[in-house]
Amino acid sequence: MFQRFRIACGTIAGLVLLGATPVFANHVDSANVTITCDSFSISLAASELSPGTKYEIAYQFEPSPSVGTPIVGSIPLTATASQVFDATIWGSFAPLVGSYTFTGTASLVGHNTIPIQFSPTSLTCGSQPPPPKTSGKGIDTESFDGSSIGDGNFVWFNANFSVTGIPKTGGVITFTSSKIVDEATGLPFMNAVPNAQITFSPTAACTTTTFSTMTNTWLTTVPMRGDDEIFLTGVPVPSAGLQGGTKVSWNGTFDTGGIPGITINWKWGAAVYTNFATYLNALQVKPGHTSACGQDGSDQAGTPEGVNNQNQLWKQFVIGGATGSGSSNATGLWGNINTVIPTTAVIPGSGPK
Template identity: 40%
Template sequence: MGGQPPCGLSANAAPGADIIFDPLVQSVQFYYAACNDVSIEAFDKNGVYLGGAMAGKTGDTQPYQEWRLFGMELPSSVIQKITVRGVALIDDLKLCSRQRPACRSISASSNFNNTPISAGRFIWFNSAVKVSGLGSAPATIGFEGSTIQFAANGTNYNLPAPNARITFSPAATTAITTFDAATRTWLTTVPVGFAGNVFLSGLVVPVTSDLPGGLDPVTWTGVFTTDTPGVTVQWKWAAAVYTSFSTDYNALGVRSVDDNQASPFQNSIYAGTPTNFTSFVTGGARGAGGANFTGSYKAARPTTPCVIP
């Protein structure tokens, strides 16, 4: 069997070998002659098993097979390595990676109000997007590699925020948000064509020592992706302080959208509101307490997501 896999990077791989991938890897292609079942398994940087798929079965001879990491619905940044399992002809088993386009990050900076934040309280950072350019077909917006940065009391904080994926689905009649703890990803599904504000991502920060008011700047940075060309995003974030909260994101009851018709919560509160904890909101960060459950937004930041087919 001759030839090479039809992509740029290739390397021979023995069965059982660990292949380390760049975080931007989108898919893996195989060129092999299998003498036994050949499978692949994906692991994160801590060695935790994420999932796998069959690459070939006994007796197969294929010019190449492709296994899309995104088909596992895992953010590419989660996957650290794959392991090839099975018995194969080493010279004929080749792996190559196809990388995603280089995607630029975007940052949005704001400031906190002058209310100090006492130790024992919680800051709820939350963000929302309004998406334009959607048609009637399904579409996905992703948000990856995000961090929140600020400085206080001589300490520089660099907080990793969860990833996010918003799916605009023809099958959806109402909006729903859940949190996948295994991949640390917010998952929101909304009806296709919805044009209002949609919750994107949120991070709870337990305050372990008193923070002064007036922190400036506070910057949220991340990478937007989409599978749909022509889509644009208006992105904004806010932060509110709570006297009691939960680090179990699925216990928060996060409101997915502003619109009442698309939300199971029939009220006028904003997307990103933790509906199960609204009685504990207080002043601080970008909120004044009362009915300001998300904090106040600064002007939305426009961006065009990186297209990942």
Template identity: 35%
Template sequence: MDTKHWVRLEFGLATLVVVIFMSGSAMGDTGSSSISANFNGTPIPFPDVIWFSAVLHPANLSATLPVQVFITGQTISFTVSGTPYTVDVPNACITFDPFLDADMSGSASTVYDGQWETTVPSFGLAGNTFLAGVALQTLPGGFPGGIKNVTWQGTFFADFPGVSLHWQWAAAVYRMFSDDYNSLGVKPVDDNMASIYQNADHAGTPENFKHYVTGGARGGGGSNYTGSLSASVSVTPFPLPVPCGFPE
């Protein structure tokens, strides 16, 4: 039987798991998905923070019922100088509500309450919707530029049959950040009308800290607050057994 031995480092903003040994096979189930992408060549010094964010775009939503999408078991894994690392990503619940008006400010929102909880209109939005995010403070000594095969994976569920999703992730570096995710002011959608942040920033932008962005990970600083998106991958979610989560 495959085994995993982890050393958990409660360091900085995220739980960093140093993988001492791990073996196993690739995920083949429909609702499980992973995306790998590379960092750019800019080194990331200590104590800068990497803000990882993922977004999605749904299809085949209900025109008469709210639809919930739940993402769990999320991790981000990468290797630096031969040492594998894994970052745990909080669960996420996205509610697509057909009764919300995409032209109304505040109809799209994101809060953090032990998991990411995002509510958006089912229809009329331009662009992507925030999926989940996690902040990781670099270790002493920092990380080199050019880290390859950074992989975000998770398992997707939906409570309405026929829903399909396209998702992507990005990463940007910040000189200052917060471990209180509600203080970040995460923009829930790309759309420039539906949230209280009526601008052209991408979904996942930490609006209250964006002036601290700098180059590194998948971003170049400036106005690139989330970094460049990975390739888009489609996933057909598993059926969601209970609203946004599972029984204890």
């Protein structure tokens, strides 16, 4: 179906101003989608924002004739002193077959709405072969400390990575089919650990992340210089009273979209919180250790920098337990570094004839 995302390396759409800038403050200026028969990139820009104010840019679009639920998404943001914002997000879907045009809108929620501009304006698609897979399995097992975790608390499982081998033109890494398992029982802590989509963009000045509830995916954009810690994925798990010393295994599949020669070094931690958000975008997760947009502190990648509805920082509710020591350790202590070098998969029937 059209609404299923998968990662693709698309051409970055240019940010083109649509018509005259509105005379009122707080507005989305442009929304441009570059689209193919199975992928897209959407570039969004907003301006005249109030520094320190939280906003949300929402978008949706669909082909005509319709093939299913429209693609929808949103980007939460906090305005910086520059009063402007721009971002590009990539995604993909099951290949289209037939001829299509596209329509859609983007909104700065509560302020203004504009039409999305598409390139090309129409598209004719035939049957297409599956894209190449360059994948590798990552698995890492660590043990919680001896502290029991009380009923009603949350365990913030979070992972980060560093990478070498990204080409100068950029690239995309995905992390899917992820499971966090109690080694003693073989049971997962969470049935649907979020996927991850990390885009290394030549135009990105700093690192951002947002959570797509529609696709259960953390969408992160990173500048080409990378970082020593790039947020991979994270999920809060409510505790029903966990025993100390629990041995935990986290595994998943990395894919580089057909790009060979990439080395991924990843690790994870788990911190205990007495109060935590279940709406993941409310966490305002720090996406990079030193490269995060508007988050210049020394906090580790994966730190929840947001506040609750009483304007209290989430990270003030962290306590000792899992792999964490509490206090300022908002992510838990990292375990061993697990190295993954994705290799090209052989597609049946794709060899020499």
